[in-house]
Amino acid sequence: MIVQQTVLDVALVLLALCLVVAAVRAVVGPTDADRVLAVDFGFLVTLCAVALLAVRLGTPALLDLVLIGTLVGFLATVALARLVARRGR
Amino acid sequence: MSVQTVVGDVLLGLGVLLMVTAGIGLVRLPDVYTRTNAVAKAGGLGLVLVLLGVVVLDPGPTAVVVLLLAAALQLFTVPIAGFEIGQAARLSRAPFASGTRQPDLPDGEPGRGDDGDR
Numbered sequence: 001m002i003v004q005q006t007v008l009d010v011a012l013v014l015l016a017l018c019l020v021v022a023a024v025r026a027v028v029g030p031t032d033a034d035r036v037l038a039v040d041f042g043f044l045v046t047l048c049a050v051a052l053l054a055v056r057l058g059t060p061a062l063l064d065l066v067l068i069g070t071l072v073g074f075l076a077t078v079a080l081a082r083l084v085a086r087r088g089r
Numbered sequence: 090m091s092v093q094t095v096v097g098d099v100l101l102g103l104g105v106l107l108m109v110t111a112g113i114g115l116v117r118l119p120d121v122y123t124r125t126n127a128v129a130k131a132g133g134l135g136l137v138l139v140l141l142g143v144v145v146l147d148p149g150p151t152a153v154v155v156l157l158l159a160a161a162l163q164l165f166t167v168p169i170a171g172f173e174i175g176q177a178a179r180l181s182r183a184p185f186a187s188g189t190r191q192p193d194l195p196d197g198e199p200g201r202g203d204d205g206d207r
Contacts, residue, residue, distance in 0.1 A: 018112040033178035067159045074166035085177035
């Protein structure tokens with residue numbers, strides 16, 4: 001049980017590092033498309049973290065959040081990408 | 090440590106490692122197009138593997154349905170999102186990396202499949 005929790009904690013720390021990376025790219029990113037990409041990646045990492053937290057904390061209600069987040073994240077990314085494409089014209 | 094725990098942990102570990110790979114790609118790769126490649130493939134597959142790992146670790150009756158549905162939706166939507174970002178980068182004339190051999194189109198000409206709603 002302790003081993004299991006340690007595995008989940010290490011995975012969560014790695015995901016936090018990924019989130020830092022996405023934030024750096026969103027701030028630095030030379031083009032607007034880079035920023036959209038960083039936001040998309042940050043959303044994927046957040047969904048991963050929520051799924052892991054559902055196991056770590058033993059609250060299956062969080063899994064519904066993953067399903068909703070999948071759809072919302074996709075729509076947000078497509079909308080932002082179209083915004084960037086339109087602004088480039 | 091049961092077999093179930095080991096299999097779930099292996100899936101989780103592979104998924105998280107793929108996410109880390111996508112993060113490294115997001116920092117290290119030279120231009121928008123290659124970074125899109127890293128996030129769309131490694132990030133999407135990493136999330137699907139993590140969700141499958143959670144299914145194996147915590148198989149409640151509703152959790153399995155919800156997570157498998159989420160994983161299937163991810164498999165379809167992440168490549169589409171990656172394509173949209175790449176197309177947006179091209180349309181906003183994002184520069185290519187210096188080593189690119191064949192920048193795809195002459196400047197300002199919209200490509201095929203770009204004739205829709207804009």
